[in-house]
Amino acid sequence: MSRRRIALGYAGFGLFALAAIAAGLWWGAARLDAAPPGTPEGEWIRRIVWELRAPRVLTAFWAGAALGLAGSALQALFQNALAEPYTLGVSSGAAFGAALFFALGGASGLGAGGTALAGAAAALFLVQLLVRLSRRPSAEGLILAGAAANAFFGALVSLLMVFAGEELRAIVYWLFGSVAGRSWPTALGLGGLVAAGFVGLYAERRRLDALLFGETAALAVGVDVVTLRRRVAFLASALAAGVVAAAGVIGFVGLVAPHVVRRFGAPMHRHLLPLAALFGGGWLVAADLIARRALAPRELPLGVVTALIGAPLFAWLLVRREALSGDDRDAR
Amino acid sequence: MRDEGRTQAAILAVRGIGASVGGRTLFSDLDWALYPGEVWAVVGPNGAGKTTFLALLAGLRRPDAGEVTLRGRPLRRLRREEIARHVAYVPQSPGSGPLSLEEFLALGGLASGLAGAALRRRVEQAAERFGLGGRLKLPVQALSGGERRRAYLARAEVQDAAAYLLDEPAADLDVRAAWEMFGRIRAWAAEGRGVVFVTHDVNAAALVADRVLLFGGRRDAALPVTEPGRPSPAAEAGLPDPAPAPTPAVLHPTALQAEAIEGAFGLRPVPVRHPLANVPQFLYPPIRPGPY
């Protein structure tokens, strides 16, 4: 791919993300242009934007970036363009982990993040096990395994809600996904996790490239596929868990972001990872803006907005059965 | 097969290895070694264990018995990256992916750590050598079957390995491309690398290789000639093969004879001599109508 197209990609996706962030900061319940700075009213609005809107917008950006990264990683891992934390049940696993923590009376974000990670890893392990047992490493096999994991962990969350009653009313809203009222520590914390996840995945970029051509082709050029799988699965789980702990369950961003970037013509992971992060982040900021403004003063759940846009695209991909690698009939 | 002293110099060596697939023994107790500058052809009928043998050499699967060593060190103890620095492997079915050919070829530099301008030069050179010079910007998915095969060979070239393991390298290639590819194999050998290629084509083996490893010798000449390539009646019935699996035969190409080929393939070919290369070549017997 030409340098010009890549430069165009960074400029385009970067501008999109910046524009989304700027729009997200500008529009809100308190209008920045309602009062000039210096007046008490103007200062108050600016404080609202700095203390409430800015961390919210940034949390949305990092959550979207994390989902873009996790989606890219999982799609390479399973050589399947339909893989992402939501469709594989990883988000459901993380949601169950966090919900269990809250239901047992926990309150700290660290604890919820930890149990979310455990849940995400358990779900991903379950999916991998099912794929292996079904002896059908096809696109359908993976999606079926993901659906099974989704149903299982979804049922566990429902079970929790039956028992925990009132405590979990808040969790229901949180399961729909929301970045309302997130604080600076949450925004910066998620940002740190995304940065770390990006560094970890970026270090594997060429090995992930090699995996695009199938396991044997990757082994042939010296990729330790087993270790790579383990590492990437952990990083993707950590990113998905961080998103669930900070912003709840948000579907389809991880599916759409890498797909759009790849369509644009940047399948190499050294470009795919940063561009999918930029696009996913910008997209979630835009989705949050829609969630806030579409039916104001009512707020739509963020996960509902992303699903409304993402689900039809997912269906379209499923119908087209787009696989990452054309054919993978390697030596037996 | 060879004495102890030379084993040290071998790039790849196997000692007493055996392999079986689905309860059927393909070969057992095989000793063999690949030395620098050697070209080996692995020949035999379908299902005789050629691909399995190559996968054992590449470390893609573990032998049921015995050990494979790379420059004297057990292959199972080495990391994949280390293996790939010495051994380049081209699978039988080259998978496709969304990268451009240039990006795909650059993956050959992954194990050696080759980077930057040096890698780019090597990629361009390898593409040129396999007739893909004008294709570098195209996605691998858009290449034809033959081009994709050459792309994998070129990636192996980028890998700059001591041993090249090629599974059916001539498949999907037209006559000219195959001929040039075999020329590349000889050039690799001339550079002091060892090459092992799997083929059904006895004539190519005789023309290109220094040594032939003939698999499937158990198929005795008593099999009816009218049923070439069929599995034995026992295998067809799902029973274990009653005949013990013999070790593959090592032959010099000039010593290839119609009897040995009949023993492996169950079809007695017509032997002739290549008028220019002066090596044995084999023709089909006259075709007559019959059931498959």
Next chain:
Amino acid sequence: MRRRTSGHRFDAGAVRRAWALALLFGALWLCLGGCQNGPSPGAPPKGADDGADREAAAIRLVDATGAEVALPAPARRVVTLLPSLTETVAAVAGVGPLVGVTANDTYPPEVRTLPTVGDMAVDPERVAALRPDLVLAGRFHGTTVVPALRRLGIPVFVEEENARTFDDVYRTIRNVAALLGEGKRGEALVARLSSRVQAIEKAVRAVPEAERKTAFVLLSPPPDVYTAGGDTFIGAVLRAAGVMNVAEAAEGWPLWSAEDVVRADPDVLLLVVGEGEAKRWIEALRRSPGLSTLRAVRESRVVTIDADRISRPGPRLVEALVEVVRAVYPDVVVPEGVGGG
């Protein structure tokens, strides 16, 4: 990200270091994200109408989460996030101090014209934009909305939204009244409500033991059977009304088995319905294969109670109690209170 870096060698050490870094960062930031600070000690925003002469009347109260809420002066701009709290404010100080409510607020009718800040999901930004000097919230808002508003220095008082007894309601009334600087009116309201409740309890006690009724509360239209346990506000109303709740031993708002209702065969079925929903529910009840066999249904002892009144533990609790007593014991004369109801 440029081409040049594309061929970097992978050494295991670098990868492991990246990993350690990833874990460290993850743990550090998740912790920071989790260990959110409590209310920041900022002054509440100064409203344009706020005079300096009220500073002497500082108010300090501990809320349901154990947080101390301090007001320099009685609240004048209040945003309520729960309908029961809206009704409580209106009862002790009128709708005057209210500057924002949720879309679920319907009573008193004047609040429908106030700016709304969301429904169940509240946008903290919208609340802050109204520049309140006090926000009344439920525990339910505790995870995100409350800390967000406190970061801006807006005092937030959290009440237990699931009152279990009348005493819980009285406590809420006293708290809200104190925060509004209307302590005396709050006390008066509590005295009025409690004397009325006691009078009704006394009147009901006159019903002979043998004539006491059992009732089952239905919170959802059939075929779903959700009911109210003994530890809920509805449970407390039933106890005060001298009615035996079939689900008295249960906690919270459980899903009940229709078979168990049929076996208990209560004297009365209490439907807790919203406005205009009663007809649809009763039809569903008649069509329900299990519940239609109940004595209460066959003999038309199905009573509808206004959901807003009985499920909002606010000052209208007496109205709910009277409604239940009149429906279940038509012969009992409900004593009129002093200006209550």
